[in-house]
Amino acid sequence: MRGIVKLFPGVRALDGVDLGVRPGEVHCLLGQNGAGKSTLIKVIAGAHRPDAGEIRWRGEAVALADPQAATELGVATLPQELDLVDGLSVADNIHLGHEHARFGFTRRGRTARATTELLERLGHAEISPSAEVGALSAAQRQIVSMARALSHDASLLVLDEPSAVLDQREVERLFTVIRELTAQGVAIVYISHRLEEIREIGDRVTVLKDGRTVAGGLDVESTPTPEIIRMMTGRAIEYVFPPRSNKIDDAEPMLEVRELALRGAFNGVSFDVKPGEIVGLAGLVGSGRSEIVETVYGARKATGGTVSVDGEPLRPGSVPAAVAAGIGLCPEERKSQALVLGDPVSHNITMAMLDRGGFLDFAAERAAAEELVGALDVRPSDVDREVRTLSGGNQQKVVLARWLLRECRVLLLDEPTRGVDVGARSEIYALVRDLARRGVAVVVVSSEIEEVLGLADRVLVVAEGRVLHAAPAAELTEHDVLDIVLRGIVLRGDAA
């Protein structure tokens, strides 16, 4: 066995990635959000076809045309959201699609025996083959998924952030399983944001950035952690950020968040945002940053703490109350959470005004929409156009226009530039800064740390539901933020 080599130049998501995995090793895949890890996994799993490049399996060139082809070769992928059928038993899930059967009747005894064998091989014989998968814990479900992969005789197992849903003890047991599998010759591709895990379980590491391989197959033992972080952050594209405004320190806070908590997501989050100030929340996926803004907005009901606008506390769990108090949200998933895609631009802009009753004033609606489309330079400027036909950046401007029309005083932006091209990004940054200059209190959440650092005046670093650090954006570098997040170390600094 000689391992696998893959090369895919040409694709934007993956712009020339090399990855070589040897049998029986744990190969860690590292990279920030958007670096191309997910796309790479999908190529390995046969879900995406590379536009160029070569995949070799045990020395021979292969084409992974579809997921079945990958499965037949012996490649199995465990996505973050496990694809198990909750209502079926452990044994049925493991053998889904290749049941032990004769004449169309399943052979239950044989299936159960095979299941027990697989679970024993994984060191988890305590899971009953007849248990319903929906009733299992997250850790047990992972084992079932792995058993399914092994039932296909997988010799390469891709684990996408398996530890994200596990506690410390469960992670230890997972590592035991991984070590047993590698001892049997199975190769593992392990993806995680937690560098200390990679130190513990990984043999070699490949770092991706902006769809390219920055470092391929480095020996984990001999590579220092700061070196890995530096490779993950080295910048490829420069964005233009507007200059920060003057100090506004003496103003009373517009938004006050005190000891806000949401069970299972985050705890004890406190911060203030003054009029004209932009506060950024930096953190990785799953850190709780989106949950924090959604809870501030009332879209999720806080289990503790308060949110006040201009000194007035808000009723928790009520979006209408938040909107009435002057808060606006540009949500993370623009298409599914913010826009009615089949409706014209004008209707989407006026949507937050519909809480008032009465007759529609078409002339006023049109005038307001056209004015905002002009002011924000939405292209094309036709307000009757269906919003689905607009590019991501222009759709985001439509959502911003909605809150401008509502004259909101607090603006929450969750991933404001996701799916937005480079040129439109700078425009959105300028718009947000301009809003702040007009006295709006802004909160920005982004998985792109450089975006938070470039746009915000002050930054809160969030990890695992806690605010680890708060500092003026000018005093932090991307390297610092990643360092804080990945090491989970609380640096000095005032608590908000």
Add this chain to the structure above:
Amino acid sequence: MSALAKSNRTLGLVIALGLLCVVGAATAGERFASLDNLLTVLRLASVIGVVSVGMTFVITGGGIDLSVGAIVALSSVWATTIATQSMAEDFHWIVMVGCALLVGAGCGLVNGLLVAYGKIAPFIVTLAMLAGARGLAEIIANRRTQIVRDQGFIEFFGGSVLGIPVLVLVFALVAAGGWVLLNRTTFGRRTLAIGGNPEAARLAGLKVARHTTLLYVLLGLACGIAAVMLMARTTTGTSTHGGLYELDAIAAVVIGGTLLSGGRGTVVGTVLGVLIFTTLTNVFTLNNLDTSTQAVAKGVIIVIAVLLQQRLANRAGESHAR
């Protein structure tokens, strides 16, 4: 759907209705093409028409209501029972009308609360209401047909104004009111937004649950109005009133061009859909074809209409992609 595609659709429905009339005139001659027959068709269309206008709102808002026929039956039985039991001198038929409307709106409120706040699928909630309301109607009526004896009521709703039957006028008023509400008010725009993307509507600060409840109350009220009209037309209140209204109403709404998935609704289309079905029934009846044949024709028409609708939607989708 663009304004052009929308007007194309309406035009298509008008042409379909026109073709039906030509067929009717050709096969039944004078018996079809007469003022009397026209008024008969309109009178028949008016009851299911009122229900269908209400249904347009619920479907546009992303829901469905299978219980409309049962609510009509319960409203008619409840109202006529009250009228029969209180033979007092000073009993005015307006009390009976009020009772029918209240019962209808009440059933709608139960549906709406369970859908919006109980977070149960509207299909299930209204299926339960279909069974429950019809059963309650049977219990109240004791399986007997109540006769409406109030002459004032029969004369008022059975009469005509300037040659137009009052029932038809009621339908026209409901349809006009529905059109204004859907197209000219923030209530209508909220309905479209919630049907188009409930999560986006919620995050834009709209009170989605309250609005959804109101939509079902509105449809319940329409059912109450329909019950009153049915009581006037048949001079009876019975638990068998409104049979299969849910299917007729949903069919008329869908044929009219309202998307079953929500977010897009047209009251004009619904009215045309109702007229097409009623005219079809009329033509079949005049040609002495039995109701089974009518049912088959109805089924075919529904399938053709929905196929055309999908074709149109796909074409609209392709033009976006370009």
